[in-house]
Amino acid sequence: MTLLGEPNGPWPIWMAPLTRSRAIQPGNLPGAMHAEYYAQRADPSDGAVVIISEAAPVCPEGHGYFATPGIHHREQVHGWKQVTERVHGVGGKIICQLWHVGRVSHRSLQPANQAPVSSTVVPAQSKTYIDAEGHRARCSTPRSLSSDEIPQVIDSFRTAASNAMEAGFDGVEIHGANGYLLEQFLRSGINDRTDQYGGSLENRLRFCLEVAAVVIGVWGAENVGYRVSPISGDLDGDRGDENMLETYGTLAKQLALLKIAFLDVVESFSVGQREPGLDAICQRMRESFSGGNAGLYLAGGGYTRDSARDALDSGRCDGIIFGRDFISNPDLRRRLREDLPLTPWNRRSFYLGGKEGYTDWPCA
Ligand SMILES: Cc1cc2nc3c(=O)[nH]c(=O)nc-3n(C[C@H](O)[C@H](O)[C@H](O)COP(=O)(O)O)c2cc1C
Numbered sequence: 001m002t003l004l005g006e007p008n009g010p011w012p013i014w015m016a017p018l019t020r021s022r023a024i025q026p027g028n029l030p031g032a033m034h035a036e037y038y039a040q041r042a043d044p045s046d047g048a049v050v051i052i053s054e055a056a057p058v059c060p061e062g063h064g065y066f067a068t069p070g071i072h073h074r075e076q077v078h079g080w081k082q083v084t085e086r087v088h089g090v091g092g093k094i095i096c097q098l099w100h101v102g103r104v105s106h107r108s109l110q111p112a113n114q115a116p117v118s119s120t121v122v123p124a125q126s127k128t129y130i131d132a133e134g135h136r137a138r139c140s141t142p143r144s145l146s147s148d149e150i151p152q153v154i155d156s157f158r159t160a161a162s163n164a165m166e167a168g169f170d171g172v173e174i175h176g177a178n179g180y181l182l183e184q185f186l187r188s189g190i191n192d193r194t195d196q197y198g199g200s201l202e203n204r205l206r207f208c209l210e211v212a213a214v215v216i217g218v219w220g221a222e223n224v225g226y227r228v229s230p231i232s233g234d235l236d237g238d239r240g241d242e243n244m245l246e247t248y249g250t251l252a253k254q255l256a257l258l259k260i261a262f263l264d265v266v267e268s269f270s271v272g273q274r275e276p277g278l279d280a281i282c283q284r285m286r287e288s289f290s291g292g293n294a295g296l297y298l299a300g301g302g303y304t305r306d307s308a309r310d311a312l313d314s315g316r317c318d319g320i321i322f323g324r325d326f327i328s329n330p331d332l333r334r335r336l337r338e339d340l341p342l343t344p345w346n347r348r349s350f351y352l353g354g355k356e357g358y359t360d361w362p363c364a
Pocket of ligand 1: 175178266269300302321322325350
């Protein structure tokens with residue numbers, strides 16, 4: 001299978017993972033409304049060549065926001081089946097983003113109100129949504145995973161990957177971005193462990209690569225992608241790593257050696273801005289994620305029609321991942337191809353609520 005669909009097509013446009021916090025309660029289940037939303041964006045000609053699902057927590061401890069649909073329970077697998085069937089019904093492809101938030105969570109979202117787990121006991125400097133009304137709370141102080149517990153966490157990725165297969169997904173993406181658990185292990189300024197998962201870069205990479213290995217064991221490398229966000233920082237903008245070039249370059253190289261299908265690089269959250277230093281990191285990752293059988297290098301974050309065209313034409317990437325524009329433009333690929341105007345998105349309906357701002361966006 002080729003995940004890209006039409007490798008030489010002029011608009012290799014994927015839909016980014018987008019948490020919408022509309023999972024059915026209790027149980028954090030996807031259902032018919034989610035199936036409708038994804039199907040609207042799944043026609044490979046007008047919508048996305050490939051959809052990456054909203055992040056799906058791999059275990060109960062992996063939840064960090066209210067109403068995010070998991071992939072660890074039978075009923076959730078059943079719910080996702082409805083989604084994949086509808087997507088396949090319109091000829092689309094959808095892969096499941098596998099997520100563990102680590103310390104970006106709140107006790108009220110954790111089993112038995114326990115502390116969230118991480119590579120450290122230092123809390124994340126960010127807030128999270130904790131209820132249906134959209135109240136936000138500072139992330140709780142985490143507990144550092146013991147060395148003995150880590151295999152269990154890795155195993156939850158294996159189980160979730162196999163649940164995703166049972167649910168009918170076309171592949172999976174490992175969520176290694178945006179400050180969540182894999183990044184908490186990777187970055188030297190966050191990971192303060194003294195065991196084989198902390199300290200040297202080799203040790204900090206270990207958790208990420210062991211997760212990748214078990215997921216590949218389930219799916220085969222040709223159906224597995226990995227998301228990174230080298231520019232993401234916490235609320236204070238602290239990236240928590242003193243050598244981003246080496247850290248991300250080496251990660252990309254190791255992932256290329258594992259022959260994964262794609263590397264998904266979140267370059268920015270803002271339109272038209274490229275932070276200083278970003279180009280050097282992206283270039284290093286692009287060079288490192290290359291070679292004979294290297295997978296696709298996908299870029300995303302703040303792209304417009306013109307900047308996407310430039311990036312594709314210059315060969316800086318093999319495909320572009322669009323996020324917010326896919327929320328308000330189900331037929332985004334057609335609009336980009338035909339240079340039609342885009343409907344602006346509305347931040348107020350990003351998270352929580354029902355069909356409004358979710359399944360009611362018209363096609364051009
Ligand atoms: C509402 C919303 C939800 C998001 N949820 C996720 C998510 O579940 N997983 C993830 O990796 N990134 C998530 N992101 C980041 C997007 O995938 C994307 O990287 C970001 O929106 C920048 O791309 P854009 O400028 O095309 O929107 C989210 C962003 C938004 C706006």
